[in-house]
Amino acid sequence: MSVLLLQLAGPLQAWGSSARFARRTTEPAPTKSGVIGLLAAALGRDRSHDPADLAALRFGVRVDQRGVPIRDYQTAHHFETGKSMPVSERFYLADAVFIAALEGPDDLIDELHQAVRRPTYLPYLGRRSCPPSRPLDLGIREDGDIEQALKREEWRASRWHQRRHREPTVRLETIIEATADDGPVDSIRDQPLSFDPTHRRYALRGIRHGYVEVSNPAAPQPSDHDPIAVLGGE
């Protein structure tokens, strides 16, 4: 077993789960179906290809920089007559950074890593107009599971965001796919069964919310200045 880590950063991202028609919402963090779709596209699969092998991977996300939700109001006009068409609303996450982790058999993880480095279809963060602003691949972690990989990975938030935190460590939210040992957990309809546009289907999957502590590289370094010592304190 090994873990593939992906960095999902960009001015805009959008991770829809149940959005249809004119109101396209986004979840606050990348969805499994969205990331699996990105990987399937990188492999060059078409939408009717059965995603079962990729869906069987265990999935986790770490929220490195939460981002800001923004609403986009979109109009369309008839190209020839200029007549306006129904308006739609699209929601995006602006300014967010996530780490997505996929755990599975070594050879499949390897293949996905290669695909992310040379994608067949160009990758985007949930919506085509949202290209990543940093390279996606952070490489493979061979020692340990998703929990360990997300715990050890350095904080990938932007420098300006890190500088806003003075403390030496920060607590980052994780959303990790539950295992059979986890007992009762939350579930969301985000387990891809088929991406076929004629019958997209998703099953429920269990998720476990948690936190990891990572160090903040922008925290002020502790200095030798110790006024208490001068006063004879301990």
Place this chain on the structure above:
Amino acid sequence: MTTRTIVELHAIQTVPPSNLNRDDTGTPKTAVYGGVRRARVSSQSWKRATRRAFHDLLDPSELGVRTRRVAELLAGRIRNLDGSIEETEAWALAAETVQTATGSKIEPPKRNAKGDGPAPAPESKYLMFFSARQLDGLAELAVKGRDDIKAFFKDKDNKAEAKQIANSRHSVDIALFGRMVADGADINVDAAAQVAHAISVHQVENESDYYTAVDDHKEREDDDLGAGMIGTVEFNSATLYRYAAVDVDLLSRNLGKGLREDEEATEPVRRAVEAFVQGFITSLPTGKLNTFGNHTLPDAVVVKIRSSRPISFVSAFEEPCRADQDRGGHVREASERLARYVPEIERAYGVADDAKTWVLRVGPNTTALAELGEEVSLPELVKKVGAEVAGRQSDAS
């Protein structure tokens, strides 16, 4: 490993007070990036501007039409082929043919179905995107099945042919920007071009222009002295970073084997890429264009051809630029940032030798970018990118 060809476009463009793309309250669109508010022009807005530019760059036969009145359009072609067909019969033939080809219902619009006038032409429920060549193919098929069109399309081969026509030899704009037919998932086309939302390299605050308009005809002394009308227009000024990538291999598959029979196999993809490069660089969304007259062109454009994956350079501007009047403002700062950032990220990710690079730039503020690649004018750029793409495509085949 097969050769991959991806074209990347990066542009730095300054727009003075303007409102290129606004939301439902009339406010220019924005987004937060790097922790501060930025001006934003949505990707769909600039894609539409680019598509509009194609009309001056390409032959109508290479372009598509996006319309709900697809039956009316097709009926016109049917009657050109066979003048003996009456208009209403042509509508019916067209509706049945499009319905077969796309799986979408084509019906007379409900809104004016009642009333005494003649019945309106049937329409699709949403905008459909067809190339001129696809419409010609469908028209021929409709004329062939004219005697009993419903029975004609019951035949498996005829039905398959209709679908096949709708699904091949796409126009340049469909091949680049894709087609969505919500009912006929099998004739969707994946867009070969990816256009990001343009965002400003610096922080912006939207401003509001309060205006009064004088009533010229108000001349009698006892008239009130107030303004004829008052109002506000919101706007901002921005130096935008614009990014797009074209997957040339996918574009080539979408276009199919030649727009015309009598030309080289790489000709369609060359022409499409050239039109996209020219159109993306020179086009401008028309929002409030007459109010603000903000007709500008990019100060700098960097074009790269890569063989692995595209890279957006927006991170170079995550920390917002600050204009410095003594040093040359946002354009200079943005150019220097790009000139530093591009070699750095390419070295860090081992893709430094992968790209062929051209630079189009204006004025001393963009001098820093000269070192990134070969300096060219727009006509040279378009020609060189086209030639390179065509060369790589013929090597690959």
